[in-house]
Amino acid sequence: MKPSLLVLIHLDDTSRARIEGAFDVIYAPDAAQRDAAISAHGATIRTVLTNGTTGLSAAEIDQMPQLELISALGAGYENLAVDHARSRAIALANGAGTNDHCVADHAFALLLAIVRDVPQLDQATRAGVWRDALPLQPNVSNKRLGIVGLGNIGEKVARRGAGFDMEIGYHNRKPREDSPLRYFDSMQGLAQWCDFLVVTTPGGAGTRHLIGETVLAALGAQGFVVNVSRGSVVDTAALARALCSGTIAGAALDVYEGEPQPPEALLALRNVVLTPHVGGRSPEAITASVDNFLRNATRHFAGEPVLTPI
Structure with missing residues (x-):
């Protein structure tokens, strides 16, 4: 039986x-x-x-x-x-x-999409808008990539970042002895240093709202955040305020609080890319x-x- x-x-x-x-x-x-x-x-x-x-x-x-x-x-x-x-x-x-490779692929897809403004450029093109009327978007290559949680997925995100000639740092509860990457002992320190913050840490009570108002302020007006971990890690209300006020430049989320319902506070914002928790699905x-x-x-x-x- x-x-x-x-x-x-x-x-x-x-x-x-x-x-x-x-x-x-x-x-x-x-x-x-x-x-x-x-x-x-x-x-x-x-x-x-x-x-x-x-x-x-x-x-x-x-x-x-x-x-x-x-x-x-x-x-x-x-x-x-x-x-x-x-x-x-x-x-x-x-x-x-x-599914580590799949999640890391999706993290970089989201990073490229939000930094290069791909969804908005697609809509503009369909509406007949030519490039001269559109704002310039920054490079992804040769920037500083901060990884929150250097586990299996975080390591694969770092390897993809290296392919873009990025300088890479990370934050864990303690440094990885086997990693040559730059370690930051605080989230604020990592956020202040990097251009792009990619979140790959586990969920749970210990990481709830790890990315909140203080970290977003440290990331700054030219900074972008990508979350492919768990929705609970990012404080949605603080993120919405940061996006609306220009505290950060943009965010791309595959996961969010209140799944499967998308966060209402983010839906009308043009500097956000959302996908429905598909990062690990292929x-x-x-x-x-x-x-x-x-x-x-x-x-x-x-x-x-x-x-x-x-």
Whole structure:
């Protein structure tokens, strides 16, 4: 008999078919289905597949007495009750490393789009406006790139920045001994130094509103911020004020507070580029994430440790 798996996130048909080959799947990708599925099947569920945004609460875990493996499809797990799961000796895994290149690609796409004003130039061209009537936009190359969170994704953003001949610095809780990049021990120091601030740090209580009024003021009137981490890291209200007042030049966000609803305060602003949390989504990334989940599950049910533990 295949183990029972509760899937709390949207899966495309191909991914779902692959997973159904290994599990008895209960598919509940929205809130109403989720509550009904846990009520009806909680007693038999052995595995849950979720992601950082969707998460899994302690109360939900307690409704599943046979639960033994929780996996986040991507790298994030900020809304997963990790400590509670560990107290029940439930194995925890994520998709670390499966979509890093995709997110780093998207971060640079957003950076180029906002600095070079690509969306507005596209609209102007369609309206018949020629370049002489449009403002000049700055270079991206040969500028200073600040990275908030030099993890796997941050490192890949740095490598792309090097291809643009950028000077690169970063801020972590502590310096990376294996990194030759310039380390800043404060967010304000990094923001004041750089032209472009790219946010790739994990979400969660420890980084909530890390990018707020003080950091944005330090970034300055010629500065741009890009967020491909979690929406909670950037204070939306402070960002809106900074964009409206000219405190910073622009922002590009793939993630934002209140997802899936886009931030109302930013929608009318021309110096903002928004995408709907797709930075880690591509055919290649999804395939790799599903592969990773299946490998972890196979190892777990064979009595072996998962490859990408939380």
